[in-house]
Each structure stands twice: as C-alpha cells, then as structure tokens.
Amino acid sequence: MARFVQNRWYQFAWADEIADGAVLTRTVLxxxxxAFRTDAGKMAVLDNRCPHRFAPLSEGKREGDTIACPYHGLVFNTAGQCVRNPHGAATSTLAVASFPVLERHKAVWIWVGQQEPDENLLPDLSFIDAAPETAQLRLHTAVQANYELLADNILDLSHADYLHASSLGSGFNTRAKSTVEEHADHFSIAWRSDSDDAPPAFNLESPAKLWTEVDWYAPALMVLRAGGHPVGKPERGIDTLNLHNMTPETLTSTHYFSCNTRNFLIDDAAFNAVLREQLIHAFQVEDKPMIEKVQRQMGTPDLWSLGPKMLPIDKGAVLARRRVARLIEAAE
Structure with missing residues (x-):
C-alpha cells in the first residue's frame, strides 16, 4: 500500500452528495x-472492484441493500460479502473490502486501517452542526496534487497576501509572526494583531484587531478561525470557523473538502451567493491552479527529496509533515 497514514477517519463525501438510490464513486488512498445508502438510509462503502474480474460494482444494479456486478452478476451486501453467485457457490473468498462508516458533522467518514475504528480520533467539528444552513457553505474540490501540499497552503497563510491579494490579503499574515502550540493529538498555529489593515473580504474599517488560528489534526484536517473588528469597536466584529480537510486520492491527487461558517449576515441569501463565488474563486481559480503547477514542477510527491529551502513561515507545514512521517513510520 502507498505511504498514507492508516487507522484514521477520512472524509469520503459530504452527506448530501449521496442521494437515496444513487451511488458515489471515489478513490481514497x-x-x-x-458508496450507497440502504433502503433504511444506512451508508455503505465498499471496494469498487469485483473480486472476479475487477469490474466496477458502481456500474451494476442496486438490489435492495445489495449491489450487483455488471459483468457477471455477483451480488454483494453492505458488509462486502457475496450473497449470490449465478455461477456457483457464494463463498467467502468472493468478498470485497467493506469500510467502517461514520456519518457525523454533515459528512461521511470512512475508517481505513486494520485496527478497530476509534470514534475518538475524529476531531470535534460540532461548529458545522451548530451553524444554520443559511450561514455555511460546503464544497468539494478535486485537486491534482499531493495532500500535504494543500495542507502546507493552509498552514502558511502568508500566501494570502500575494495569491489572494484582492480578497484575503492585506499584508497582515506576513507582518503578524505566527505562534505555535503543540498538543498530543494536534497543534495550533495562530497569527494575531492588535492593529493592522483588514483584508478586503472582511469589509471592516481599518485599523482592525485581527486573528487567524488553525488547529491541525493528522493527517491533514484543519479547523481555521478568522475574524476581526475595528480597533476599539468589538461590536462591529466578524468571526468565521472553517473546515479545510484533505483526503488523499492518490499520492498526487486530493479530495479537498471545505466548510465555511460565520456569525454575521446569517440569513442573507444575497451575501451567501457572493461569498460562495468568492470562495470558489479563491479555492478553484487561485489556490488550485497554483498548487497543481507546483506539483507538476516538483515531478514527485516527495517534497524533501528536492531539498527545498525553508523559510520561517514554513514552521507549521514542517511540523505537520514531521508528525505525518512519524505516524507512517510507526505503522510500518
């Protein structure tokens, strides 16, 4: 198996991506x-390769709580067991892998690894459940780059001052030196200023008190809080809580899941539409092409093999990469 962190929950999809009666195919690790839902609404996720000739089960018929191979008709239940073989006995050797599933925080999570699933290893993302639907935006973006490059992008937010200069950049993230706090299961990195220029997207009077804080959990799940208020006017403040979660597809491609929540203009549909376009522009027009170009320029998923010259702004990214490497090495 490729070098990925095992025995962790990986986000497979947003729950509303998988409609009743439909299937969703994705490659993870x-x-x-x-993935499909049973008649009772329970989620199942199976290896998409029939063990006979490796045909995609996703192209077969859904029959009750089972799925049939489109090539030779073998039928599998949600546990991956073959329950009907038109050509002979439905033996245990015909099984496909079934992945433990957890539906939480409006997302579908799968457990990949040989250990028993541990729900305590899924970080608390209850802010997603608490936010009204009118004050949150959920996205899935496919990116042709290694997942750690995408995590680097969130852990070094000084890039916003350059790549997102018209929306999220004001120079604040470059001028505010980051601080790091390490914990057993995660670390936090923060940029704060008592008085600086607010980013254009914040629509705040400057100078402003600003904060950006990121909590990182292995292998690449991050909760980002960002906000501010005009100096001396906290009642005019804004605050956002955001999920940035990278699920590896392969070593050079990633499922990027994001969820933006906010405490202002909660029921403003017009603002929701504007914000959605801004987020799509930042993620898919600015971040995605740049990171994909970096991946192509590198020609390898292994950053360290190229001898990069690191800067002080890279300390969060370096810390994350070291933690991921230790987890992978410990499992070997």
Missing part, C-alpha cells in the same frame, strides 16, 4: 470505492 489509492483504493477505488463505491
């Missing part, structure tokens, strides 16, 4: 998978 180099494994092609298919």
């Amino acid at each position: 180099d494994i092609p998978m298919v």
